[in-house]
Amino acid sequence: MVIGLHLIVVTGQKKIQHLFLRAGFGETPAGILALRKFTLPELVSQLFSSSEKFRDLNYLPFPLNESQERKGASPFQVLKMILKSRQDMEELNSEWLFKMTYTPAVLREKLTFFWHNHFATSVPFAYLMQVQNNTLRRLALGPFGDLLHAIAKDPAMLLYLNNQQNKKDHPNENFAREVMELFTLGIGHYTEQDIREAARAFTGWTVNARGEYEFQKEHHDDGIKEFLGRKGNFNGEDILNILLEEKQTARFLVSKIYREYVNPTVPKERLETLSLAYYNSGYHTGELLRSIFNSDWFYDEENIGVKICSPVELIVRYKKLVDLQFKKNKTLVNLQYALGQVLFFPPNVAGWKGGTQWIDSTSLLVRLSLARYLVQGIPIGLKSRPAFEAPPDESHAETLMPATSDWGPLTNFFKDKGRLTESLPEHFIQCDPQDMNENGFAYPGAETTDEKDLIRSIVNILSMPQFQLI
Amino acid sequence: MRRRSFVKFSALASASILVPDFLKAFGNHYRELPGNGRTLVVIQLSGGNDGLNCVVPYRNDLYYKARPTLGLKREELHVLNDETGLHENLESLADLFHDGKLGILHGVGYPNPNRSHFRSTDIWQAACGENENATSGWIGRYLDAQCEGSCPRPHAAVEIDDTLSLALKGNKMKGLAFRNPQTLQQFFQNPVLRNTAESYRHSHGNPAAEYLNKTLAETYESAGYIYDHSKIFRSKRLYPQHEFGQHLKTIAELIASGSETRVYYISLSGFDTHAFQLGQQSRILKVYSEAMKSFCADLADANRFHETVILTFSEFGRRVEQNASKGTDHGAANNVFIAGGNLARSGLLNPLPDLGKLDQGDLVHSVDFRQVYATLLVKWLQADASEILNGNYPLLNFI
Numbered sequence: 001m002v003i004g005l006h007l008i009v010v011t012g013q014k015k016i017q018h019l020f021l022r023a024g025f026g027e028t029p030a031g032i033l034a035l036r037k038f039t040l041p042e043l044v045s046q047l048f049s050s051s052e053k054f055r056d057l058n059y060l061p062f063p064l065n066e067s068q069e070r071k072g073a074s075p076f077q078v079l080k081m082i083l084k085s086r087q088d089m090e091e092l093n094s095e096w097l098f099k100m101t102y103t104p105a106v107l108r109e110k111l112t113f114f115w116h117n118h119f120a121t122s123v124p125f126a127y128l129m130q131v132q133n134n135t136l137r138r139l140a141l142g143p144f145g146d147l148l149h150a151i152a153k154d155p156a157m158l159l160y161l162n163n164q165q166n167k168k169d170h171p172n173e174n175f176a177r178e179v180m181e182l183f184t185l186g187i188g189h190y191t192e193q194d195i196r197e198a199a200r201a202f203t204g205w206t207v208n209a210r211g212e213y214e215f216q217k218e219h220h221d222d223g224i225k226e227f228l229g230r231k232g233n234f235n236g237e238d239i240l241n242i243l244l245e246e247k248q249t250a251r252f253l254v255s256k257i258y259r260e261y262v263n264p265t266v267p268k269e270r271l272e273t274l275s276l277a278y279y280n281s282g283y284h285t286g287e288l289l290r291s292i293f294n295s296d297w298f299y300d301e302e303n304i305g306v307k308i309c310s311p312v313e314l315i316v317r318y319k320k321l322v323d324l325q326f327k328k329n330k331t332l333v334n335l336q337y338a339l340g341q342v343l344f345f346p347p348n349v350a351g352w353k354g355g356t357q358w359i360d361s362t363s364l365l366v367r368l369s370l371a372r373y374l375v376q377g378i379p380i381g382l383k384s385r386p387a388f389e390a391p392p393d394e395s396h397a398e399t400l401m402p403a404t405s406d407w408g409p410l411t412n413f414f415k416d417k418g419r420l421t422e423s424l425p426e427h428f429i430q431c432d433p434q435d436m437n438e439n440g441f442a443y444p445g446a447e448t449t450d451e452k453d454l455i456r457s458i459v460n461i462l463s464m465p466q467f468q469l470i
Numbered sequence: 471m472r473r474r475s476f477v478k479f480s481a482l483a484s485a486s487i488l489v490p491d492f493l494k495a496f497g498n499h500y501r502e503l504p505g506n507g508r509t510l511v512v513i514q515l516s517g518g519n520d521g522l523n524c525v526v527p528y529r530n531d532l533y534y535k536a537r538p539t540l541g542l543k544r545e546e547l548h549v550l551n552d553e554t555g556l557h558e559n560l561e562s563l564a565d566l567f568h569d570g571k572l573g574i575l576h577g578v579g580y581p582n583p584n585r586s587h588f589r590s591t592d593i594w595q596a597a598c599g600e601n602e603n604a605t606s607g608w609i610g611r612y613l614d615a616q617c618e619g620s621c622p623r624p625h626a627a628v629e630i631d632d633t634l635s636l637a638l639k640g641n642k643m644k645g646l647a648f649r650n651p652q653t654l655q656q657f658f659q660n661p662v663l664r665n666t667a668e669s670y671r672h673s674h675g676n677p678a679a680e681y682l683n684k685t686l687a688e689t690y691e692s693a694g695y696i697y698d699h700s701k702i703f704r705s706k707r708l709y710p711q712h713e714f715g716q717h718l719k720t721i722a723e724l725i726a727s728g729s730e731t732r733v734y735y736i737s738l739s740g741f742d743t744h745a746f747q748l749g750q751q752s753r754i755l756k757v758y759s760e761a762m763k764s765f766c767a768d769l770a771d772a773n774r775f776h777e778t779v780i781l782t783f784s785e786f787g788r789r790v791e792q793n794a795s796k797g798t799d800h801g802a803a804n805n806v807f808i809a810g811g812n813l814a815r816s817g818l819l820n821p822l823p824d825l826g827k828l829d830q831g832d833l834v835h836s837v838d839f840r841q842v843y844a845t846l847l848v849k850w851l852q853a854d855a856s857e858i859l860n861g862n863y864p865l866l867n868f869i
Binding site for chain 2: 305337338340347348349350353355356360362363364365369372432460463464465469
């Protein structure tokens with residue numbers, strides 16, 4: 001009791017919750033209880049083995065029929081696809097969220113989500129976004145080089161960064177710039193001259209009318225290039241390999257992975273150690289994550305409950321906890337919009353900045369009110385935006401959010417004998433109780449059978465700012 | 471007896487007693503902003519407003535040639551001078567124009583214009599270059615620049631909407647978005663939110679937790695401030711039933727009530743007129759114009775119009791030539807409207823765009839939109855524009 005508040009011992013339960021919130025999207029209290037009979041190294045192994053098998057996101061069919069497949073899409077069909085894309089994207093969005101919630105391959109799914117932000121792309125062809133999403137998932141846990149090469153030839157990415165306009169006669173530098181600034185080295189580790197030379201190497205990399213990568217030799221510049229201190233008639237693949245030879249690429253990636261998986265602040269020495277190991281492993285991302293989850297420091301108090309979860313992570317947690325569902329996919333997308341993160345619509349190629357940038361007064365109020373609104377059946381009125389073509393007389397009523405939730409499994413779990421103690425918040429809140437304000441939270445005791453009290457208590461916990469921290 | 475210890479939540483009965491103390495302790499923390507009580511209102515016409523059919527060059531054959539069915543005839547316009555007229559539904563703007571309370575700036579845009587709604591909106595809101603990845607907005611950075619020891623409160627910049635636009639997101643500071651002051655206040659009927667906000671104390675512990683708690687406490691305080699300042703002045707004027715009208719009315723009431731808010735932001739959507747443009751644009755311009763009429767009159771009644779500047783812009787103009795669906799496609803440079811009771815210069819502020827010199831069928835910009843922002847920041851809000859806009863843009867003379 002005396003040691004009490006200042007020397008917090010991280011409990012086994014908290015560590016397991018931590019592991020699953022970071023490696024995946026969290027688990028329900030019942031799910032965590034079932035995991036408690038295993039040691040942490042066993043759980044880490046299980047996370048990896050359950051991510052070996054996985055399925056593609058297979059929602060949208062190939063949009064071209066057989067005859068079109070040979071010739072490719074006509075401009076008219078392309079236009080039709082663009083017009084339908086937003087609706088397709090809403091459905092794809094909902095499908096992916098479903099997958100995040102219910103797949104056993106949580107580790108792979110979370111990492112796919114990480115790569116979606118790293119290789120941030122948004123084009124108005126939902127099918128191509130699905131193709132890219134499957135590439136990210138398939139190569140997520142393997143060597144980063146494989147993923148980099150695949151994404152450099154990914155149709156959505158090539159279109160997004162205008163590489164179809166990158167031709168020998170007038171190069172477009174967009175892809176070459178971003179591949180260094182955002183995907184490998186990070187800003188400050190290359191010159192404008194390096195960008196120009198790399199752009200030449202990527203000339204002729206384009207997308208054909210069937211929506212596939214195509215190399216057009218006649219538009220490719222096969223002259224000698226000078227790039228990052230090397231000289232040769234490099235093609236695009238050579239450029240990517242040179243970027244992988246640079247140790248800075250490992251440092252850049254480890255720093256980003258650490259910030260996402262461990263802590264927004266990266267200790268310098270640890271960064272160097274991890275980067276060297278990552279580089280020497282041939283950029284094996286799965287192995288990097290395994291070493292992080294198997295380290296003691298990953299479970300240090302200073303790394304637990306210190307990250308503001310992203311809007312998508314928050315929604316998946318709600319789906320897992322109380323089976324949050326939306327009658328229309330559009331309202332799900334509107335909620336994501338209000339919270340600042342719509343899947344398949346990153347703000348730009350730099351992705352979502354995350355951290356405190358998720359939070360403004362308004363988005364915080366929506367986050368904190370979600371539990372209460374769900375339980376009380378209060379629809380949150382959220383306009384779909386940006387609405388460029390919305391009819392000016394759109395009535396507000398149509399934008400109210402009809403959502404359903406089921407609190408039964410959660411309350412049944414806690415009603416089960418012996419489970420309900422003063423420690424109710426520990427099932428939902430990760431950060432140090434010192435940081436919870438002393439509002440005097442008190443909870444129903446073990447003998448409580450009143451479901452309403454229980455729900456009210458849980459809702460109060462989910463309304464705390466600390467629930468937003470993972 | 472069953473143990474039901476929600477006791478502390480009932481302590482919210484005492485919360486009302488705590489409020490004044492809390493506000494006092496918290497409120498002293500903040501500085502007044504420079505600018506002599508001046509207010510800036512920014513209206514974004516979303517979707518790409520066809521400025522060429524708003525300010526019509528009715529003597530120009532090229533205009534009628536490019537728009538055989540969409541071109542507006544002189545007799546349909548509010549004539550401004552011997553070559554220019556305003557759309558017939560922009561009646562209140564014509565009145566402001568003749569009163570010396572409206573300036574029209576032609577050909578506002580930026581180099582290498584982007585014709586995507588999303589991208590161009592970001593460029594305008596971030597005030598960034600066409601190749602930069604925008605992560606903060608110009609009004610947000612204006613708030614950042616006011617931080618000296620302490621920052622202004624969130625309600626220093628207000629957006630009337632469900633979500634906060636990029637424009638109002640700074641790196642340190644962010645503005646406050648709400649649909650109306652009552653619904654904002656209602657969030658705090660949740661006792662957890664209210665108790666957490668009221669018991670906020672600065673902590674050096676977990677920085678993420680500290681950030682959330684601090685944001686919540688500031689939001690609570692701003693929500694109370696805004697609610698209090700929405701009741702002092704009640705507009706009796708008629709605003710359009712359209713939500714834009716109601717939202718502009720909210721802004722009028724806040725300004726007239728003396729809210730210390732410096733910048734208000736509001737959007738009106740529906741300007742993406744690819745097909746059957748005439749009816750659609752007329753309807754929505756009418757909403758805009760009627761709302762503006764009551765808005766300016768409310769401000770004048772409250773003796774605040776001379777302390778207010780209203781900027782209206784759109785993310786791009788539209789193609790000069792009409793398309794096959796009796797509409798227009800995405801264009802580039804466009805006109806902006808600047809209204810206010812105390813403009814240094816009003817009327818047509820620069821020459822009409824040259825319809826004979828187009829770039830890919832679009833008007834070429836002659837004024838960088840960041841010059842407009844710089845002028846408002848320096849001459850109206852007394853801020854350092856070069857820091858906020860990350861560059862020096864020549865100032866204009868409408869203020």
